Amino acid sequence: MSQTPYLCNMNQVKDKIDIRKLDLPMLEKYITEQLGEPRFRSKQIWKWLWQKRASTFVEMTDLSAVLREKLPEIFSINPIVLDKIQRSQDGTIKSRFRLYDGHLIESVLIPVPSDNRYTVCVSCQVGCSLSCKFxxxxxMKRVRNLDPGEIFDQVFLVNQQCLESFDRPLTNIVYMGMGEPLLAYQPVIQSIERITAPDGLNMSPRRITVSTAGIAKMIRKMADDQVKFNLALSLHAADDEKRNEIMPINEQNNLEVLQQALVYFYQNTHNKITLEYIAFQNFNDGIADADNLARFCKAFPVVVNIIEYNPISGFDKVKSSADRIDTFARRLSSLGVSVTVRRSRGKDIDAACGQLANKG
Ligand code: SF4
Incomplete structure (x- = not known):
């Protein structure tokens, strides 16, 4: 893990261009027109940024010394910096990162050696505006979207962590950390482009899942954009009244609208869709709830992932018992729905689903 010292360099960076916000044609324009350098220099810089994650221009040793001095006069890089790391008894590792403007975000590495699965859960916003109750x-209130480079950095640094701790690279990336990815659409898409590009990290988009609380028009946009990654919808109730109670976003994106958007997504991409479903005792885990959920699932191929609830303060529901989850899952299976039940990871360090809040 990089230990670059943190410099609160807001004043230094605010009048410079964040070089990682540029696409390659824009970078080429600056390099050739403003700096008078040959075009191939931009490709060299691009690889330093997106393959090797250079966090300073000094590291770019195949550039001329003169260019290495000129670049920081115009551009900044703004890497994220490790602030704190916590290790759970079950192997989960939570990292807190500090952004260039001092804000904090978290990422979680979830190792499952028995399945050879090493997943990073990344954040895409500082805080979140959707106020899901659980x-x-x-x-926390939403402060800002992350930049593409700040999302990319989480993947790069947690991949290093994974290599150091488990001698394996990451196998999966999920956008399920802090924030709603479809409300940070541009930086999310740009980060995925860099993560999957051959001149970036060259990871497969099939190993990436973007999770949404349910913004129907953006699900349709992803379909129109022909994205290659997988989609997860945090459903948590298949009844509008119950879903409104725990997820205010459902009031503008009700179940029927979401279902139609998912059908559209599937028809246009054929990408995998997962429904995430946190089981709350005597709220959404009964037989009638399973029947509603099965009806919702009929319209497109899907896997339902039942998740154990991780308590947070200020929310009155409790997690379902193992027996109720079992009965619920069996009912879904009997109705032809593919179901998995996921045990929670990293609870002892507040790294489990829904627990990320820069607590400490
Ligand atoms: S579950 Fe996701 S969308 Fe809902 S408040 Fe939490 S981070 Fe935001």
């Missing part, structure tokens, strides 16, 4: 991040 989520600690939802209790």
């Amino acid at each position: 989520c600690a991040t939802g209790q």
Whole structure:
């Protein structure tokens, strides 16, 4: 893990261009027109930024010394910096990162050696505006979207962590940390482009899942954009009244609208869709709830992932018992729905689903 010292360099960076916000044609324009350098220099810089994650221009040793001095006069890089790391008894590792403007975000590495699966859960916003009642991040107000480079950095640095701790690279990336990815659409898409590009990290988009609380028009946009990654919808109730109670976003994006958007997404991409479903005792885990959920699932191929609830303060529901989850899952299976039940990871360090809140 990089230990670059943190410099609160807001004044230094605010009048410079964040070089990682540029696409390659824009970078080429600056390099050739403003700096008078040959075009191939931009490709060299691009690889330093997106393959090797250079966090300073001094590191770019195949550039001329003169260019290495000129670049920081115009551009900044703004890397994220590790602020704190916590290790759970179950192997989960939570990292807190500091952004160039001092804000904090979290990422979680979830190792499952028995399945050879090493997943990073990344954040895409500082805080979140959607206020889902069961989520600690939802209790923080949204401050800003992350930049593409700040999302990319989480993947790069947690991949290093994974290599150091488990001698394996990451196998999966999920956008399920702090924030709603479809409300940070541009930086999310740009980060995925860099992560999957051959001149970036060259990871497969099939190993990436973007999770939404349910912004129907953006699900349709992803379909129109022909994205290659997988989609997860945090459903948590298949009844509008119950979903409104725990997820205010459902009031503008009700179940029927969401279902139609998912059908559209599937028809246009054929990408995998998962429904995330946190089971709350005597709220959404009964037989009638399973029947509603099965009806919702009929319209497109899907896997339902039942998740154990991780308590946060200020929310009155409790997690379902193992027996109720079992009965619920069996009912879904009997109705032809593919179901998995996921045990929670990293609870002892507040790294489990819905618990990310920069607590400490
Ligand atoms: S569950 Fe996701 S969308 Fe909802 S408040 Fe938490 S971070 Fe935001």
